[in-house]
Amino acid sequence: MYDFKSFPNGYIKEGENAVAGHLNVQYFQFLVLNDVPIMRYKESIRDIEWSKPVEFWNIDDEGQPIFPTGKPSFLRPKDNDVYLKELKE
16 A cells, blocks of 8 residues: 555645645635645635635745655555554553
């Protein structure tokens, strides 16, 4: 099985303008702005304005998004002893 969870590590935008941490959002808008995929949101239907653009990916020196390339690595199966210990807990 491929490890899709860690595959985009290092590519996903972090910090103030990142997608993580938007927990109370109810309305989303996904679009491409200047060749960069972004998201905007509203926390309530009563909000008139959309949020500032939230970027998904890190941006290179030329202003282009940096996407993961290649194939994700395989997940290594756990030993049976680890599974049995987790079942007992």
